[in-house]
Amino acid sequence: MxxxxxxxxxxxxxxxxxxxxxxxxxxxxxxxxxxxxxxxxxxxxxxxxxxxxxxxxxxxxxxxxxxxxxxxxxxxxxxxxxxxxxxxxxxxxxxxxxxxxxxxxxxxxxxxEMTALLGRTARTAMRYAREGLEEVPIEALAPGERILVRRGEVVPVDGRLLAARADIDMSALTGEAMPARFFSRDDMPSGGTSIGAAFDLEVVRAAADSTYAGIVRLVxxxxxxxxxxxxxxxxxxxxxxxxxxxxxxxxxxxxxxxxxxxxxxxxxxxxxxxxxxxxxxxxxxSRAASFGVLVKSGGALERLARVRIAVLDKTGTMTSGKAGVVEIRTADEIDPEELLRLAASLDQASNHVSAEALVQSARQRGMALSMPADIVETPGSGLEGRIGDLSVVVGGSDFVRGKCRSGNPYALGRDLPPGTAVVAVGLDGDVAGIILLSDRIRDDASEAISAFRAAGVTRFVLASGDHADAVEAAGALLGVDEARGDLLPPEKVEMVIAERRNGPVMMIGDGVNDAPALAAADVGVAMGARGAAASSESADVVLLVDHLGRLPVALRxxxxxxxxxxxxxxxxxxxxxxxxxxxxxxxxxxxxxxxxxxxxxxxxxxxxxxxxxxxxxxxxxxxx
Incomplete structure (x- = not known):
């Protein structure tokens, strides 16, 4: 009817x-x-x-x-x-x-802006088979399969890049004018258009569960x-x-x-x-969608206009969500940059979270990494090997101290900031220094909070399941009104409900554990560009582009x-x-x-x- x-x-x-x-x-x-x-x-x-x-x-x-x-x-x-x-x-x-x-x-x-998304859904994909390439409906793709994405085609499903590099136009999806660049083994969301050379992609999610399919449903x-x-x-x-x-x-x-x-x-x-x-x-x-902020209903837009209190998740929302190098402390006169380069070169052989953080930080600084040799890894502790003529050992402080003749990593690790992880490095039998890793505050977080205040949001609460001291330290840097850590998902919900007594509440989060709090808030905002699907489904607003500054724009x-x-x-x-x-x-x-x-x-x-x-x-x- x-x-x-x-x-x-x-x-x-x-x-x-x-x-x-x-x-x-x-x-x-x-x-x-x-x-x-x-x-x-x-x-x-x-x-x-x-x-x-x-x-x-x-x-x-x-x-x-x-x-x-x-x-x-x-x-x-x-x-x-x-x-x-x-x-x-x-x-x-x-x-x-x-x-x-x-x-x-x-x-x-x-x-x-919203209907432009609906007309760009891929229908078929080129899948590798024994006989070569075959064109199949995207519904037939399964995780683990390998597909070819050619120049000008829409990425059909979420996948992992198998080529050295790929350039993707994400403008119709996120509003970003500049193309996004992905490197080998990077996770790539569906919905973008390939503007460079053809590349292979490993399917990680079925078509119905992919990022773009979820966004289309939201639209x-x-x-x-x-x-x-x-x-x-x-x-x-x-x-x-x-x-x-x-x-x-x-x-x-x-x-x-x-x-x-x-x-x-x-x-x-x-x-x-x-x-x-x-x-x-x-x-x-539509105007908000052009800035990469998808408001899922007209009612959500009206409630967003009245928001006065913001409850902010920490990890992955106000921080990068990944460990990064925040400081390098060296012994004697060793160059900090060279210490990082040697440690990252050896860590290319490990899939540990800290190792990945070192390698990524080194690449971001434009360092040319060397190939490691004679690698011996002790799971959960560290690894040792050779980088050129140097013997290098990287890992926890106890592990490195036990592998070195002189030096003590703990002597360099005094007065550590809250929430900091330490990676010790030894060179040719001597403790050469330590590298401090931490989940860093996003570059755009403080600016976004200032913009929210200018738009009429009067109170900010930082809420996280992380240790209280780390959350309080992050809250001090961000200038929020209150910071609370060690929170379980039900406690986040209780906090949101309590804050609603003071005015309309907006909750911003990115993880599965944030989904209940997002649903409890007057306006739940999910970090769709990097967050979990569960948070996007339960939220009223989804941030499609990885830039917090777009949310105050959407509020205005x-x-x-x-x-x-x-x-x-x-x-x-x-x-x-x-x-x-x-x-x-x-x-x-x-x-x-x-x-x-x-x-x-x-x-x-x-x-x-x-x-x-x-x-x-x-x-x-x-x-x-």
Whole structure:
């Protein structure tokens, strides 16, 4: 039934608008050439055809349990035919059909960023088989299989890069203008477009479970949602209809002139509610999507606009989520950079988390790593080997001290910052230094908090399951109002609920353990670019790009969108009510009233479309 109503609006409204315009124009020509009967007949036919289509739509909507304000337009057209005012009726018909078309155009423009995602889903992939490459539906791909992604193709599933490098255009997915670069064994999300040489990819998730498929589901959910302000229009439709009928009936009863009642009905169509609000909400959602922030529903956009308290997860949200080198302490006169290069060169032979952190930090600094030889690894402790002519040992402090003749790593490890891990390094039998690893505060975290404060968020709470001292240290660096560590998932939920007593709460998290707290918050925000799928499913807002600075931008967009929607409602309904009163007192005949109402409709829809060009920020977050 819902599909039938949608089809009528999609395909029937353009035809109805053309019919109403054609009969109005041809009737006008007939009128000015003295063919008044032909003019009245043409106007009547145009009005009757649009009225018939409207009655069908009203019946179908009532069968779905929906009552809309289109009833007033139907009453206006019916009264115009009954009272012998076919011109007014034809103008109302054009106003109704044209207004629906204007709404469809406005919403279509507003949905551009979101619907662009839906048209880019890959359908097939080139899979390696015994006989060579074969083209298969993406639903047939299984984890562990190997596929070929060619230049210009959309990455069909989440995978692990098997080539040395790949350049991917992620702009349609995240809003980032610059292409993302992936290296060997990097995890690659689905949905981006290959803009470089062809590469092989190992499938890590089935198509239905991949990143892009999840985002498409979220977009479809967002497009089908209704904001509370839109539901408010539906709820008060009956009351507005009653008010309209009372004013029209009173004008007729007091004056005995049925044209007064017709004039009231003509100007009563509350397009500020039935057109402007959904256009503004969809425009705001689309604007946020262009910055890589997917708001899953109109209601979430409205709640985001009212947020005053932010609860922030630490690991992976306000920090990088991965250990990185924060300091290098060396013995004697050893160069710190050379110590890191030698340690990372040896650690290429290990898959330990600390080893991966050293290798990645060295590569980020542009170091040329040497090939290790004679490697002996002691699982859980460290490894030793040769880098050129040097004997190198890397691992825990006890392990390295036991392998060296002189030196003590503990002597270098005094006054360590909270949450710091130590990797000791020995060279040719001597303790050469220690490398400090820590989960670093994101470069954009402090700037994002400042931007949130400027947008009206008054309180920040850092919440984490990490050790309390590490969380408090991170909180001090970020300048939050409160920092709490050693929290279990249920305790995070309790914290969110407690903070809600002070105002609307936004929770930002990235892990599976954050999902319950995200669901408990007024607005849950998931770090979709790096977080777990469970957090994205339970959240109201998903950050598709790995840049915290986009969230304050989305908050500003939500605030301005809500203001624009309210402006459209208040100003539009006030003008309609004034026009109804003027019509009741005889100052606004039916034809002029219909023309005035058309101007009001166009004005409120154009005002609602301003949400598409909401200024994001004086200094928008850079595109990466």
């Amino acid at each position: 819902q599909g039938m109503v949608g089809s009528l609006r999609r395909y029937g409204q353009p035809l109805l608008a053309l019919v109403a315009l054609a009969t109005l124009a041809m009737g006008g020509i007939a009128f000015f050439t003295g063919q008044t009967e032909w003019a009245s007949g043409l106007w009547s036919v145009g009005t009757a055809l649009v009225l018939l289509a409207l009655l069908v739509e009203i019946v179908l909507s009532l069968m779905q349990g929906h009552f809309g304000l289109d009833v007033i337009a139907g009453l206006s057209m019916g009264a115009a035919l009954a009272f012998g005012e076919p011109l007014a009726g034809n103008i109302v018909a054009l106003m109704y059909a044209g207004g629906q078309q204007l709404e469809n155009f406005a919403e279509g423009r507003a949905r551009r 479809e959910q967002a497009q089908q949602s209704k904001a509370p302000m839109v539901r408010l229009a539906d709820r008060y439709a009956l009351w507005f209809l009653a008010l309209t009928v009372v004013i029209a009936g009173a004008a007729w009863w007091a004056t005995g002139d049925p044209l007064r009642a017709l004039a009231v009905l003509v100007v009563a169509t509350p397009c500020p509610l039935i057109l402007a609000v959904p256009v503004a909400i969809i425009s705001g959602m 967009i939500a605030q301005r969108t809500r203001l624009i929607a309210l402006q459209s409602v208040v100003v539009g309904l006030s003008l309609s009510l004034l026009a109804m009163i003027a019509a009741a007192f005889g100052y606004l005949p039916p034809v002029q009233g219909a023309l005035l109402q058309e101007l009001i409709d166009v004005a409120v829809i154009l005002n609602a479309l301003r949400a598409l060009s909401v200024p994001a920020s004086p200094h928008p977050a850079p595109l990466r």
